[in-house]
Amino acid sequence: MMSKQGILTVVSGFSGAGKGTLMKALLNRYDYGLSISATTRVPRVGEEDGLEYFFLTRERFESMIEQGELIEWAEYVGNYYGTPKKYVEEQLAAGKDVILEIEVQGAFHIREQFPDALLLFITPPNAIELRNRLVHRGTESMDKIEKRLNRASEEAVFMKQYDYIVVNDDLDECVEHLNEIIKSEHSRTLRNDSFIEKMSNELNVFKKGD
C-alpha cells in the first residue's frame, strides 16, 4: 500500500442487499478497523451489545449528539443510528482502513466531514432478487417489506453519488471484490500527492547532479 493514511470506507445499500453479512465476512477475513454504530433500536434475536451495535437509550444517544461525539447520526424508522467519532479518527491516523456501514442519508454527511471517504453502494443484481431476499429473511412482516421496497426505490436516486456500485450476487466473490476496491483505492492518484512530489524531487536532484 502506498498512502500512509487509512481510507474511510462507507458502505450503504438497499435493505436486503446483504450488507450485514458482507461486513461480517469482510472483517473476519481481512484486517479492517470496524466502527461499531450506536443505535436506539431494539436488538434483534442473536444481536449483542458492542458487537453488531452499541444499543443505547434515547437519552444517552441525545447526550452524545449534544456533546458532538458522533460523526453522523440519523433517525430511521423511528430509531436513532450514529457513528462515534473518536475511534474512527484514531484508526485512520494510524494508517488503518476503517469501514462504516451507514444508511444513505448518513453517508453523505460523512463525506462532508471526510472528503476522501470512499462511498460504496451494495445492491443485489436486480429488484426481484431484492424482494426475494427480504421475503426469505423471514424476520419482517409483509407490510414492513413493502416499506423497505418503497424506501429502496427512493434510495436508488442516490446511487449515482456513490463511488462504486457493488453487486452482491455471490457472497464470497463480493467480499473479495470489496477488499480489492479498497486496496486499489490506495493507489489512486488523488491519494498519492506526497509520493508524486517526493519522486519528482528525487528525479530533479539526479538531473542537476548530471
Added chain:
Amino acid sequence: MMSKQGILTVVSGFSGAGKGTLMKALLNRYDYGLSISATTRVPRVGEEDGLEYFFLTRERFESMIEQGELIEWAEYVGNYYGTPKKYVEEQLAAGKDVILEIEVQGAFHIREQFPDALLLFITPPNAIELRNRLVHRGTESMDKIEKRLNRASEEAVFMKQYDYIVVNDDLDECVEHLNEIIKSEHSRTLRNDSFIEKMSNELNVFKKGD
C-alpha cells in the same frame, strides 16, 4: 464484472520501471486483450515481430498514419511507435479488457479518443531504485541511462494526470495489484449508468404495483 463494455487500460511509466516485464506477467496470468504496438525501431536481441511489437519500415508506418489506422502514434528517440486501432475497438465491444503500454505523450492522445480509458502509471518506489534498475539492465550505455533519467524527470510532471500511481516494488504483488485495479474499475459508478437506470426502473415498477 458488471459493465459489459471492456475497459481500455493504458499503462505508462518511467523507462526502467519494469512495465514490459509486468505486462508479460499480467497477460500470462489473466485473460486480457493485448494490443501489440507497431514501431520502426530495431528489434532488441530476443524480440520477435508480432510478439513484443510489429516491426515496420518507416514507409509502412507513415502509410498507416495517413490511412488513420492508428489510435495514436509518436516519435520517440528517433523512432515511430503506434497502436493499430481496429483490434482494440473490436475487443472492447466484445466486453474484453484491453491493455496498452504507451509512452506518456501517447497516453493522453488515447484518452482524447477513449474518454473512459483507465490510465495507470508504473513507478519504482524511489528514484535511486529507478537508476539502479536502468544500470543493472545492462543493455544501455551510461549516456543513454542519463538521458532516460532526464526524461523521467520530465515525465514525472504528468503523473498527476493518470488515474492510478502503481508502485512496482515486488513484481508478483504488482501484477496482482494491477489486475485488482482493473477489476475494481468495472464497479465504478461512472461505468454503471445503465445498471443504475435498470435497477431504478425495476424498483419503481414494484412501487406502482404495491
